[in-house]
Amino acid sequence: MSFDVTFQEKKLKSVGTRPLRPDGVDKVTGRARYGADFNMPGQLVARVLRSPHAHARIVRIDTARAEALRGVKAVITAADLPDLTDGNASLFAVLDNCMARTKALYDGHAVAAVAAIDAKVARAALKLIKVEYEVLPHVVDVDEAARPDAPIINDQVFTKGVEPTPDTPSNVAARSEFGHGDVEAGFAKADVIVERSYKTEQTHQGYIEPHACVASCNADGTADLWVCTQGHFVYRQTCADLLGLEVSKLRVTSSEIGGGFGGKTHVWTEPVALALSRKAGRPVKLVMSREEVFRASGPTSATSIDIKIGATKDGKIAAATSTLRYTSGPYADTWAEIGAMTSFACYDLENVKTVGIEVVVNRPKVAAYRAPSAPMAAFAVESAIDELAHKIGMDAVEMRIKNAAKEGTRASYGPVYGPIGIGPTLEAARVHPHMSAPLGKNQGRGMACGFWFNFGGQTCTDLNISADGTVTLAVGTVDVGGARASLSLIAAEELGIAYDNIKAVVADTATLGYNDMTDGSRGTFSSSMATISAARNAIKVMRERAALMWDIPVEDVYWEEGQARAAGSKYGNLSPLSVKDIAAEAGNTGGPIAGHSELVADGAGVSFATHICDVEVDPETGATSVIRYTVIQDAGKAVHPAYVEGQYQGGAAQGIGWALNEEYIYGEDGRLQNPGFLDYRIPVCSDLPMIDTQILEIPNPNHPYGVRGVGETSIVPPLAAVANAVSNAVGVRMTHVPISPPRILAALHDQAGT
Amino acid sequence: MSAIAVSTIINGDDVEFLCQPDETLLDVLRNRLGLLGAKEGCGTGDCGACSTILDGRVVCACLVLGAEAEGRTIETIEGMAEGKELHPLQRKFIEHAALQCGICTPGFLVTAKALLEVNPDPTEAEIRFWLAGNLCRCTGYDKIVRAVQDAAREMRGEVA
């Protein structure tokens, strides 16, 4: 049955309300089971041995003594894993990151792993593995790595995207370019030009739950994996590809997930746990320590960005360029390209050019982090636009309104926008009481805009109607922040029944068709689309059953407010049949009633936000506190507004942490100095004010209820909003994130000439 | 190294267990007693996900040895509800959408309960500083603070 995704304006009863989440009681009583909360009979404990060197050739690994230790059941190195050296390059990189084959490429890179009867034996075994390294020169800084004389990390990397392809290897893996118009001509017309370079340091998603899994490989080729992941179907495919398993024989169950933010879209230790289990013939539990999480999973790119923007006196941007250098860890990736695509996406520009430069470094492989690559680009661009507005003498909001993209604008990265929310969020900011609130001594206000693409992708949903008329909804997108509540609302809306009569679960890979990850803000967007489709399919079945029960043609049965009704006056005396009525008779009318849906959720609808931030800076110490913060963002349609607000607030908090204090700090030896929550400083409760939110609803034309993804955009503006606020408070432009107290104080002293 | 026999009271019940001398109370709760509500987010006392009440003071169970529990009284998240009746804080966390992923929630609840026992009418700042050792990466803390404020109001008998 074809499914019409077009937005249709109608009054919604369930969608837009704020019911209690279905997994709430489990989560407040400690019963919800996360990655590390699962155990299997005969389970072993695994530990991973990691390189202490930022860059080193692995000369020899001697595991004999570890293998001989009583209680050790398996030891593996890369030699125990398939050799993908001459195969698919991206799969090779994924596996090489899980277990280094020839070289350790960063401090924390896995080189061996053990499975033993308990943690104590596993720890003792790790100490018995002898690794002989040949330490190589390393490079961790983005600008230093891009220099021609930098130590080469991978001699097979030749810069892609330049003509002709270089014949010497370098750490610049690729160059990409986007834009249109003639920027030189544009700059020639500009009255005022701002040209500046910016830097952002590497941050971590900082999910509170470390990666954890239990893997069990059986002798018959079947295997089970329990894991905290944002995408169990993708983990299944990746692990099967890496280890040569049959996809359908590997059953992956996603546990409750204790935060991911993109970091749990990549496999880290899961293939290692499976390989250990396969070798040991027993289930294996592998839980990363917090130190391992920081050293060897998920950071975002460190960046170095050059911006040039020119405008005429009336505030109209005449031309804009950006060059963005992003680290990707030791393997080539496309993070700078994404940054280049997003950098000017908020604006309607005649002449624009953006260049992305991918740089490999001796740091952990970069993983997605909430609107990956966009916050750094927005920091640079929104800082420059703020400065431009100051130079022209124009209000920062007015300047942005004058240049904002709108329906029909050709984005700097190519597409032409449909109805979008950048203009409305700016208009809302202009009149928001926050904008006119008085500021005290040492206080400053900043604002900034942000963009994110959003994503749809492959989605599959089952909706089963039980004999008592209650409904189970099985979805395949992992619930990272309340999606089961939102999807239950969607099913309730479509079926016309009460929210409480629906139980939503995340199905495992054996019980539902393939689903892409919960990434790209797609969870609620795409699974709601599939849920609507599944519900409509179930309604079709229920109409047929009602027709049978009434013995009338199905064309004369229509569905309204959760009931089958007979159309026309000739059936005037037939009382409507509820879901419960129809379900009770299912056994006599054709068996179980269900609705299924498989689709590719296209048309995710781009997302925009405007943030306003007030800070107070102690001019004697550089200490900064955020004293007021407002998020204004387009949700398309807020399905469960409380959890939409939660996404806005959570993204803002992560962005504030990034702006002020969070950073990976490396020593001269290339080792990470702060792999823990003590010195990797994410915001604590007393660091933040209440975070005000304003939800705008500009319907996405490609979703029946107008829903857009809401998860990621909220992390895009804060770096710039905070930087602009600090710069306005202290009178010095801050160009290096995080804007930590020593950096602020140094900038103030430079300005004072002391 | 040989195991130590420990007798203690957990959530009002007499509990006996054996543990290794270097084993933490968190490992004992999770791996020996099946009390999986306390989570290990860091193992170094920096995240508060394993917050547990020991003789009336909230502590990180990852920084207590199992052997230290001898003769002492322990309260965990599993003991917070009275049977089927949720504690007001538990209800208010759900009502205010004060959790997203929920991994930090047990720790926040245990810590907030300890706060309201010593300070039934805390200011926003008092709540924020008391909870500063409990990290949440999802919510930005806004709804958590509101849930604690609302629960405190209800527990003081004020109409919400």
Added chain:
Amino acid sequence: MFYERPQTIEDAVGMLARNVDNAFVLAGGTDLLVRMKRDDFDADLIVDIKAIRGMAEISETDGMFIIGAAVPCAALGEHQALKAAWPGVVEAANLIGSTQIQGRCTIAGNLCNASPAADSIPALVAAGARAKIVGPDGSRTVAVEEIPVGPGKTSLKPGELLEAIELPKPPPHSADAYLRFIPRTEMDIAVVGAAVNLTLDASGTVKSARVALGAVAPTVVLAEAAAQAIIGTKLEDDALDALAAACSAACNPIDDKRGTTTFRKHVAGVLGKRAARNAYDRAGGA
């Protein structure tokens, strides 16, 4: 490895003396347990001192407060007389870690852990606190600043145990204050710490003062020139500026993940000034 919980201090000393090479004292455990989790940690014996009588108590004599080595820092904040007499020491102790850490950590442990950045040490030094030590050869009492001799290193001899911290009852018109700089509002290790303890005469002039700085050198710095800068003054602006300059000059910091040398020197002066003002106000200075 063994875990022991002796009932008497003699037993504890005996155990430590028999395992001088590799025994550790467990009080609050907030530093020790973190170390125990490291793969390279190795110990023969852990001696838990919390069951020793009096160890977890704060007692008071006519002349002093005696804080047992196992008293959690949270208990300091709950002791009204101590808080009134030594507000700076108590605020320093109550800045260590989180609510959860407060329920366990001790100032004796903070002292013996000998971190350059320990919050309670500058306040204890400024207050003129003394440490009562027991060992195989009997007991001795020393000024607290004699305990840490380098990062992670103390002057305690093999088999010795810190039994209590003694704080004198302050003379009239006295007060202390402690301030630290951290990038966040909580949960950080001090980048700079400054403690000031002063006594005023009837006219509000500073009669005596002690200024101590943390996290700016391998061990706590007793900044005597900084104290001299305010003695005989009513904290006029030039006196405070001189104090700040003396604090900055007394620093011998390093660049590390928590702060730069320049930053630490500058902020030591700022905090010294602010702590002096706080102490002065508390002491009743106008």
